[in-house]
Amino acid sequence: MIVYTEKQIEELDKFYKHPRNLVDLFEDTAAKWGDRNAIGTKNLTTKQYEWITYKHLAERINNARGGLHQLGVNKGDAVGVIIGNSVEWYVFENASQGLGAMFVPMYENELMKIWQYIIKDSGLKYLFVKDEKLFEKIKHFKDEIESLKDIFIIYGEGPNSLQALEEAGKKNPVKSHKPHWAEPAELIYTSGTTGEPKGVLLSHGNLSACSQAGYHIYPALNENSISLAILPWAHSYGLSAELHNFMQFGGAIALMESVDTLAEDFLKVRPTYLIAVPKVFNRIYDGIQAKMHADGGLKKMLFDMTCREAVKCRGKENKSLKFKILDKIVFSKIRERFGGKLTGVLTASAVMNPEIAMFFADLGIPTYDAYGLTETSPAITMNSPLLGNRYGSVGKCVENMHVKIDKSVTDDDSDDGEIIVYGAHVMMGYHNKPDETAKIMMKDNWKGFPGIRTGDQGRLTDDGFLYITGRFKDEYKLSNGKYIHPESIETDIKLLHNITNAFVWGEGKAYNIAVIVPDFATMKKDDRIAKWAQGSPREVVKDKNIQYFLSEEIKRHLKKSYGGYEIPQKFIFTSEDFTLENGLVTQTMKLKRKEALKAYSTEIEKLY
DSSP: OOOOOHHHHHHHTTTSOSOOSHHHHHHHHHHHSTTSEEEEEEOTTTOOEEEEEHHHHHHHHHHHHHHHHHHTOOTTOEEEEEOOSSHHHHHHHHHHHTTTOEEEEEOSSOOHHHHHHHHHHHTOSEEEESSHHHHHHHTTHHHHOTTOOEEEESSOOSTTBHHHHHHHHHHSOOOOOOOOTTSEEEEEEOOOSSSSOOEEEEEHHHHHHHHHHHHTTOTTOSTTOEEEEOSOTTSHHIIIIIIIHHHHHTOEEEEOOOGGGHHHHHHHHOOSEEEEOHHHHHHHHHHHHHHHHHHOHHHHHHHHHHHHHHHHHTTOSSOOHHHHHHIIIIIHHHHHHTTSOOOEEEEOSSOOOHHHHHHHHHHTOOEEEEEEOGGGSSEEEEOBTTTBOOTTSOOEEOTTEEEEEEGGGSOTTOSOEEEEEEETTOOSEETTOHHHHHHHBOSSOBTTBOEEEEEEEEEEOTTSOEEEEEEGGGOEEOTTSOEEOHHHHHHHHTTSTTEEEEEEEOTTSSSOEEEEEEOHHHHHHOTTTGGGSSSOHHHHTTOHHHHHHHHHHHHHHHHTTSOTTTSOSEEEEOSSOOOTTTTSBOTTOOBOHHHHHHHTHHHHHHHO
């Protein structure tokens, strides 16, 4: 773990601007915007959103902080929750940090052994779980984990409830501690694509600086901004880009009920900005295209005409009269499906398909690709209105962050190499894992800030735009000695509208193969294959016509960017997607390669 010397702290003080901690970040906003809406939750009976103001949220945080103090939570202790995005999630985060404690968020949909590992590894003192049902599942942890003093139920009654805790705190208020920027704030466990999870220790300076850096390059964000939360705050992306970001300027965050109600929630919330992943907009784009195709006739003709005119007007400040008329007739109706006020989207986890990105820009909803890691709080680079928006890239470095490319790990003639990152957002280290920390921390620094090896492969343009080209951790060799970066190939395969997921493998073999999960709904609307795609998913993946069509489509698509040795030569088609439930992806939907290889090993061996 990084421990700063007095000299280092003095040197870095000038970079960390107020607010330097997450407690001040919220309290400053609550004092300024107390009467404004902070977090909105959907009432499942009335289906309407109910809001808590910043003033009321501050009161609940104060009460919870007093209650935690009564329990004996002190500076340096660990307090954790198992609950999804909610008012209570944020109440516990800020209340814990206001005592100098470290907050440990966990996902509701998680394996028991992962919860157990995190609670034990973090030295968690008090755990707060969603409800009685969850409590019954894990109550035995208290007898098995030495550090764990007690487990409380958030939505419950009795002495071990959040209500009782807040009532006790109201009677015994305690002033908030204002942590130094170098103090630990959050312990976020990575999903663990290989091996056990790693606890990423992030300081108050890391997290407050990260949210400020993003805010400074999006001038449209202000106290009137509204977001619809679709990503978990237990992950650093949703945490910094949305929660802490909006909390710093008095914005409002409505909580999505579920993925199934997203269309309804858009209309009720009418968000102005969205924090998302490309997959969300890929699905929306495919849905729009499928609907236009199904409607046909005049509607499709007008839609196609509008899209063509939009392409002609790209890059022009003054749009044509024809586009303005068509926009009002066609595109305005699509914008209304998002609530009619959405002006931009930040996306991360993968690069947005440029074709889809430009469609949404034509629509008046520009998307901005970003790049980061949990280990960097997470923001490293972003496209933005101020820094520029170059499709296919992940943008430029945000303030107080620096990237360099280490070409020593690639061929001499290569333009790319391993991405090395320095700056204010770089973690304090992996909790209880000094060897793992030492493996990725750089021995030098930049302006006094630490640096890490990302394990990602990329290239940097002369004007500072970063492009991701692969991941070294997943790299393997074919039997001919050629190196393969499967993640890049998989990402490009998934750009095809008829594909939902892909897994590429060929380590030590003569050629690559791919396990493909088709998009069954999209194929049913594709005139080229629709007649073969109308059965059940299990039937469709066995159809030789479908298999041939998808195989050839993938090969043709990849030929544009890859050498012949990189393109999969044989395919396995499966009706079951890669999910949390079958253990093939992490909480952030990253593929668990070892698990995928294990799951399809029999079928894969048959292909060779």
